[in-house]
Amino acid sequence: MILRITVWLILGFLVAPIAIIVLFSFHATPALSFPFQGFSLRWYAELLGNAALGAAVVKSLVIATATAMTCLVLGGAAALAWLRVGGRTRLALEVLWLTPIALPGLFVGVSLLVLFAQAGLQLSTFTIVIGHVVIALPVLILTMRARLSLFDPSLEEAARDLGANQFQVFRRVTIPLIMPTLVAAAILAFAVSFDEFIVTVFVAGTETTLPMYVWSMMRRTVTPLINAVSTLALVFSIAVLFAAWAIGHLKRKTAIAARTQQ
Amino acid sequence: MRLSNQTTGRLLAAPAAFYMSLFFVAPTAVLLVYSFWRAASYQIIPDFVFSNYLNALASALFWRVTGNAITIGLITAAATLILAIPVAYYLTYVRKSQAILYLVLITWFSSYLVRVYAWRTLLGTSGVLNTVLLQLGLVDAPVEALLFSRFAVAITLIHVYLPLCILLVASSLRDIKPELVEASRDLGTSQLGAFFRVVAPNAANGLIGAFMLTFILVAGDYVTPQMLGGPSGQTTGLLIADQFRKTGNWPLGAAQAFIMFALSILLYGAITLAGRWSGLLPGARRRQGAGA
Numbered sequence: 224m225i226l227r228i229t230v231w232l233i234l235g236f237l238v239a240p241i242a243i244i245v246l247f248s249f250h251a252t253p254a255l256s257f258p259f260q261g262f263s264l265r266w267y268a269e270l271l272g273n274a275a276l277g278a279a280v281v282k283s284l285v286i287a288t289a290t291a292m293t294c295l296v297l298g299g300a301a302a303l304a305w306l307r308v309g310g311r312t313r314l315a316l317e318v319l320w321l322t323p324i325a326l327p328g329l330f331v332g333v334s335l336l337v338l339f340a341q342a343g344l345q346l347s348t349f350t351i352v353i354g355h356v357v358i359a360l361p362v363l364i365l366t367m368r369a370r371l372s373l374f375d376p377s378l379e380e381a382a383r384d385l386g387a388n389q390f391q392v393f394r395r396v397t398i399p400l401i402m403p404t405l406v407a408a409a410i411l412a413f414a415v416s417f418d419e420f421i422v423t424v425f426v427a428g429t430e431t432t433l434p435m436y437v438w439s440m441m442r443r444t445v446t447p448l449i450n451a452v453s454t455l456a457l458v459f460s461i462a463v464l465f466a467a468w469a470i471g472h473l474k475r476k477t478a479i480a481a482r483t484q485q
Numbered sequence: 486m487r488l489s490n491q492t493t494g495r496l497l498a499a500p501a502a503f504y505m506s507l508f509f510v511a512p513t514a515v516l517l518v519y520s521f522w523r524a525a526s527y528q529i530i531p532d533f534v535f536s537n538y539l540n541a542l543a544s545a546l547f548w549r550v551t552g553n554a555i556t557i558g559l560i561t562a563a564a565t566l567i568l569a570i571p572v573a574y575y576l577t578y579v580r581k582s583q584a585i586l587y588l589v590l591i592t593w594f595s596s597y598l599v600r601v602y603a604w605r606t607l608l609g610t611s612g613v614l615n616t617v618l619l620q621l622g623l624v625d626a627p628v629e630a631l632l633f634s635r636f637a638v639a640i641t642l643i644h645v646y647l648p649l650c651i652l653l654v655a656s657s658l659r660d661i662k663p664e665l666v667e668a669s670r671d672l673g674t675s676q677l678g679a680f681f682r683v684v685a686p687n688a689a690n691g692l693i694g695a696f697m698l699t700f701i702l703v704a705g706d707y708v709t710p711q712m713l714g715g716p717s718g719q720t721t722g723l724l725i726a727d728q729f730r731k732t733g734n735w736p737l738g739a740a741q742a743f744i745m746f747a748l749s750i751l752l753y754g755a756i757t758l759a760g761r762w763s764g765l766l767p768g769a770r771r772r773q774g775a776g777a
Contacts (some may be wrong), residue, residue, distance in 0.1 A: 226676050230575045233568050234585065237592045237647060240603035243613060247606070255606045255613070301501035307494030316498055319505050325698055327705025329722050330742060333729045334512035337519050337739070357508050360501065389493075418596045421708060425729060437598050441712070445606055453599040460594050 241457065248450035255445060266451035276452070279436035283417055286348060286432060290355040290416035295409040297356070298363040302371055302401060305364075324361040328421030331357055336425040346428025354426040355419055359412035366408040367401075374400065407471035414463045418456070520739035527733055537740035547724065547741065551748070554720035557635055558704035561642045562696050565650045568643070569695065573654035574680060578666050593648035601712050604641040608632040608713070633715025641713055642703045650699050657691020658684060693760060701749050721745050 247255050251263035270276060301320065305313065323331055335354050339346060378400065382392045420434040427435060433456070440449050523532050541547050576585060607613050610627040618624045631637060661684060669679045685692065707722035714720065721741065728738025 229571045233572055234588055240607055244603045297501040297504055300497045304494045304498035307490045319502055323509050327702055329705050329707055334516040338512035338515050341515055353508055414594055420598055434598055441602055456596050461591055464594055
């Protein structure tokens with residue numbers, strides 16, 4: 224009983240600040256403290272007319288999509304590789320693929336900045352995507368790894384025994400089996416990129432993503448306008464997470480259903 | 486021609502391995518090289534000098550902010566771990582609640598900046614916390630020290646990294662058989678006893694790993710100290726970030742980054758040793774088992 228109360232108190236600590244942000248995004252006055260003086264959508268209405276914010280959202284969507292696609296291709300191949308190599312090669316690859324997640328974003332950001340400066344590469348949307356992939360790829364691979372340990376290699380062997388060549392096995396057995404997991408993991412990579420700020424600061428040059436725009440708002444003042452942007456970003460993140468979860472589950476079900484029908 | 490599994494595997498691993506070598510390993514190497522160069526009148530000159538390291542180590546400012554970073558890092562990592570353990574324990578051994586799991590995942594994926602901003606509005610002089618304290622009559626005037634202090638930085642970072650820590654601890658508990666915990670509970674041990682006698686010794690490596698990862702991420706954070714730290718809550722991360730964003734002395738910033746990295750590794754070694762001596766880590770576990 225004590226344990227249960229403790230757990231819910233801790234979860235309350237996690238959720239309460241976020242809930243308060245959401246609540247005050249609907250506040251009728253600019254004050255950010257109780258007593259609450261009535262609901263209003265004025266801050267959301269004010270956001271609609273903000274062209275700079277719109278441009279930042281579009282930029283972030285483009286970057287997140289490019290990041291997710293790159294991660295999907297690189298991570299998909301990596302996942303297939305992970306199923307095939309063993310022992311020391313696997314360990315070496317994991318160290319290479321997963322270390323960026325265990326370092327502060329600051330370290331990744333400044334080292335990319337010096338690399339780009341040394342290579343004479345102009346900072347742009349392109350360099351932001353490069354940085355985001357370094358951060359998102361480990362997340363994608365880590366997510367996939369847990370699922371892939373359930374992958375049954377005997378299905379590939381069976382296809383091969385039945386006379387399928389390597390390409391056919393790959394196209395008709397392996398890809399359909401790992402695709403749902405892969406797509407779900409790529410959506411997580413999208414979410415990571417959409418929210419990324421710490422690395423972006425160093426590799427963005429003059430570009431402005433949504434988190435960078437929000438940051439510039441926060442530095443100027445505290446206004447419910449930021450609460451409204453935050454709430455929308457939160458709703459978007461939850462929607463993206465839900466999409467990842469739903470695709471992972473639904474596709475797996477249809478894949479199994481299709482197999483049993485044939 | 487049929488390629489062996491191992492060969493196909495290596496070919497498939499190549500793109501991601503190449504990408505990480507090019508954009509993670511190579512930049513780290515370039516940063517290391519930079520730390521031996523020197524900056525003179527806003528230009529960076531290739532060289533091989535140790536002056537960046539020596540200057541950083543001789544600077545009182547560097548040690549002050551590093552002291553801050555380590556204090557905030559240790560407090561935050563310890564508090565995060567202590568808060569993560571009950572939740573992870575509950576999720577693993579008492580009830581596998583999907584609701585709690587999704588709650589944790591949602592907070593982890595909710596924007597970092599939003600959470601920093603949330604604490605900024607909560608802790609401000611006209612913020613929620615101060616108004617509540619005033620209304621309860623606990624204080625006479627708004628407490629200004631809530632915002633722009635080490636306390637503000639620590640509590641924000643605890644909030645930011647707690648979900649990750651819960652997930653890490655839960656995954657390290659998953660390797661311990663629930664039967665062991667059930668057996669100790671049947672024999673009359675309390676939940677707390679079961680944790681300290683059964684779970685902690687077996688999960689010690691995972692718990693220390695979670696602690697260290699949180700410490701490294703927290704000590705290297707520069708956004709929260711900038712937003713909430715004020716003059717007394719500055720950290721090494723912020724100092725390094727400013728070398729690259731403002732002052733433009735990249736070689737010095739690079740050297741500071743590697744010193745911070747080395748300090749983290751030293752700390753990891755120290756904690757592992759302390760764990761062995763105190764009997765929490767394997768090696769000394771047998772003795773504890775015999776005594777129980």
